[in-house]
Amino acid sequence: DAGVTQSPTHLIKTRGQQVxxxxxxxxxxxxxxxxxxxxxxxxxxxxxxxxxxxxxRGNFPDRFSGHQFPxxxxxxxxxxxxxxxxALYLCASRRLGGLRDTEAFFGQGTRLTVV
Amino acid sequence: xxxxTQSQPEMSVQEAETVTLSCTYDTSESDYYLFWYKQPPSRxxxxxxxxxxxxxxxxxxNRFSVNFQKAAKSFxxxxxxxxxxxxxxxxxxxxxxxxDMRFGAGTRLTVKx
Numbered sequence: 631d632a633g634v635t636q637s638p639t640h641l642i643k644t645r646g647q648q649v650x651x652x653x654x655x656x657x658x659x660x661x662x663x664x665x666x667x668x669x670x671x672x673x674x675x676x677x678x679x680x681x682x683x684x685x686x687r688g689n690f691p692d693r694f695s696g697h698q699f700p701x702x703x704x705x706x707x708x709x710x711x712x713x714x715x716x717a718l719y720l721c722a723s724r725r726l727g728g729l730r731d732t733e734a735f736f737g738q739g740t741r742l743t744v745v
Numbered sequence: 746x747x748x749x750t751q752s753q754p755e756m757s758v759q760e761a762e763t764v765t766l767s768c769t770y771d772t773s774e775s776d777y778y779l780f781w782y783k784q785p786p787s788r789x790x791x792x793x794x795x796x797x798x799x800x801x802x803x804x805x806x807n808r809f810s811v812n813f814q815k816a817a818k819s820f821x822x823x824x825x826x827x828x829x830x831x832x833x834x835x836x837x838x839x840x841x842x843x844x845d846m847r848f849g850a851g852t853r854l855t856v857k858x
Contacts, residue, residue: 663845672749672836672848673790686845718788726843734846736782736790 632657634723634737642743643711651706651740655723662704663734664696665720673720679704680726708742716744749839751849758827759857765812766822766852768837777841779813781822784851785833793835796820824854832856
């Protein structure tokens with residue numbers, strides 16, 4: 631059983647460009663959350679997707695947007711990249727629907743560098 | 746707003762000894778979950794232990810245990826018989842019901858042979 635998978639693992643973009651990061655949740659999970667982890671800091675919650683809709687959002691600008699597909703996989707899009715967007719982006723999945731709320735499992739992250 | 750504070754940026758422990766990592770949090774809720782996650786250099790966050798706020802009994806997972814003080818809003822992690830593989834960043838996290846997690850800034854644990 632594959633866990634949470636993220637692609638790509640590393641990415642270098644130029645300021646002002648747009649980027650798309652991808653996440654496939656663990657089998658059986660229906661909820662995907664995205665986090666931004668700057669160097670030396672704890673992860674910061676960006677948003678959560680469930681049933682193909684954004685259900686919760688952290689304190690991030692509209693440049694950060696996302697999508698969830700019918701197979702529960704998800705994308706994180708960041709427009710007009712800033713140098714400050716350089717970070718490790720983590721995806722976490724869990725099962726929200728059903729009788730039991732499960733633990734979150736994390737992917738290994740995408741390291742985004744904006745130059 | 747819920748906040749999570751880890752006051753120890755770095756901690757060090759001798760192999761086979763015991764270390765305690767501190768965490769405090771701020772919430773007005775009565776029903777919530779608390780977690781300790783480990784992040785090794787591989788970057789993947791690994792769940793170490795979880796505590797439901799309604800449970801008075803402290804959670805234990807093998808060499809890892811917590812001291813949950815609900816009134817004091819304190820949630821410390823004790824690692825017994827420390828091993829070299831325990832070296833990592835440790836993050837304390839809070840979650841209320843279906844909401845997503847809020848993390849502390851982390852504590853870097855070094856294990857000396």
